[in-house]
Amino acid sequence: MSANRPAAVVVLAAGEGTRMKSATPKVLHDICGRSLVGHVLASARELEPENLVVVVGHAREQVTAHLAGIDPAVRTAVQAEQNGTGHAVRMGLEELGGSVDGTVVVVCGDTPLLTGDTLRRLAGTHQQDGNAVTVLTAEVPDATGYGRIVRDADTGAVTAIVEHKDASESERAIKEINSGVFAFDGRLLAEALGKVRTDNSQGEEYLTDVLGILREAGHRVGASVAADHREIAGINNRVQLAEARRILNDRLLTDAMLAGVTIVDPATTWVDVTVTFEPDAIVHPGTQLLGSTHLAEGAEVGPNARLKDTQVGAGARVDTTVSDGATVGPQASVGPYAYLRPGTRLGLKAKIGTYVETKNASIGEGTKVPHLSYVGDATIGEYTNIGAASVFVNYDGQDKHHTRVGAHCRTGADNMFVAPVTIGDGVYTAAGSVITKDVPPGSLAVARGQQRNIEGWVARKRPGSAAAKAAEGDSRGPESEG
Numbered sequence: 001m002s003a004n005r006p007a008a009v010v011v012l013a014a015g016e017g018t019r020m021k022s023a024t025p026k027v028l029h030d031i032c033g034r035s036l037v038g039h040v041l042a043s044a045r046e047l048e049p050e051n052l053v054v055v056v057g058h059a060r061e062q063v064t065a066h067l068a069g070i071d072p073a074v075r076t077a078v079q080a081e082q083n084g085t086g087h088a089v090r091m092g093l094e095e096l097g098g099s100v101d102g103t104v105v106v107v108c109g110d111t112p113l114l115t116g117d118t119l120r121r122l123a124g125t126h127q128q129d130g131n132a133v134t135v136l137t138a139e140v141p142d143a144t145g146y147g148r149i150v151r152d153a154d155t156g157a158v159t160a161i162v163e164h165k166d167a168s169e170s171e172r173a174i175k176e177i178n179s180g181v182f183a184f185d186g187r188l189l190a191e192a193l194g195k196v197r198t199d200n201s202q203g204e205e206y207l208t209d210v211l212g213i214l215r216e217a218g219h220r221v222g223a224s225v226a227a228d229h230r231e232i233a234g235i236n237n238r239v240q241l242a243e244a245r246r247i248l249n250d251r252l253l254t255d256a257m258l259a260g261v262t263i264v265d266p267a268t269t270w271v272d273v274t275v276t277f278e279p280d281a282i283v284h285p286g287t288q289l290l291g292s293t294h295l296a297e298g299a300e301v302g303p304n305a306r307l308k309d310t311q312v313g314a315g316a317r318v319d320t321t322v323s324d325g326a327t328v329g330p331q332a333s334v335g336p337y338a339y340l341r342p343g344t345r346l347g348l349k350a351k352i353g354t355y356v357e358t359k360n361a362s363i364g365e366g367t368k369v370p371h372l373s374y375v376g377d378a379t380i381g382e383y384t385n386i387g388a389a390s391v392f393v394n395y396d397g398q399d400k401h402h403t404r405v406g407a408h409c410r411t412g413a414d415n416m417f418v419a420p421v422t423i424g425d426g427v428y429t430a431a432g433s434v435i436t437k438d439v440p441p442g443s444l445a446v447a448r449g450q451q452r453n454i455e456g457w458v459a460r461k462r463p464g465s466a467a468a469k470a471a472e473g474d475s476r477g478p479e480s481e482g
Helices: 036-045 060-070 085-095 116-129 186-193 209-216 238-258 457-461 466-471
Strands: 008-013 051-056 075-078 103-108 133-139 148-151 158-162 176-185 221-225 288-290 306-308 321-324 338-340 351-354 357-363 368-371 374-380 391-393 403-405 416-418 421-423
Touching (some): 008 085, 036 051, 051 060, 051 085, 075 085, 085 103, 103 116, 103 186, 116 133, 158 221, 176 221, 186 209, 209 221, 338 351, 416 421
Parallel strands (some): 051 075, 133 221, 306 321, 374 391, 374 403, 403 421
Antiparallel strands (some): 103 176, 133 176, 148 176
């Protein structure tokens, strides 16, 4: 357990986020497979806090339900009216009994780039320096619009946070800014919040006022500087959401490449935080890897593939494919232009070819479905070949039914397997057959009408046509006449 373990982390997530222009609460917008607040919770959990409280307000039922789904142990506090950040933190402390012994870290619910390492350094600095409050700051290229951090020239202690509109010319030259993330002494925080006034233009309780109150009481206010200023960026609109997604995606791809994964074109490759890789996996351009997708050693995916919750085995190849909830076995081959739906399981060296769709299908080792087919609700044994343009007819208009095809079968092109039906091992089926009855092992199944040729039909029914002339040996059609 960390020596810098805080007593509590309070996440502020009560705001409406009107600039997002969305029916979805701001903190529930998604980047890289997690909500904004989900990213903040993941970083906060790295601190192993004794308590983790999220202050909710706008659309609180929806936000609370989301929190319960991603972190059931999280506690929530309600800020019924958005009366400022100080008021929000006070609501969070009330959920914990009003006061807390130890460090209380306060973070914003819309900062998805904030890392656990940065929060650990903040908590560590706070405890090592014996501060009453420690501000997470960052040095930015352009500080316009941000609150400036003013320090004591001798001690380095923070003497003030000056908003841009109130800053002097010399203060505006300061590049160090306030992030809105703090570590507090819990007891001192509770006392200071009781002294925060609302005689300001917004009529709200500002958390930043706590710093002045504590400093005036003789307590030390310190700072911890984030290594990357982009970490503290809050999300207020869709432009910033896209910018954060790009930064986080680049971070994830860099980690993957340093771990031995080949990302051919990072600019066109997108991954979720929950995606995992093994060394020597290869990802080609235009690929999206989502959810719990995992690429095993030597797996090769793309170009232009979209895989969600898909397991790709060692040495498997998945090309220009959409896959959701599938398992691709080692050395299997998929695509191009295949669609693997949930419940698809491909065995060792299995093949799913061009324009093939599968759903709830177990396809055995070495089995091939090469062309233009639909395999739904089916189990196919090993080393079987399914002919082109085959359809597993699994739905009777009311219920789904299962088809079983044995090992070492050779089914003809343009077959319909009308479930429920069982095809035994070693079976052959004729092209164009509609299989409605079980086929015993080792049989040839033929289920089609017999061919009948009506000679002379074209001459009688289409006299003078190009087809009739061709049949008479005159290959010149209307295009060649004249």
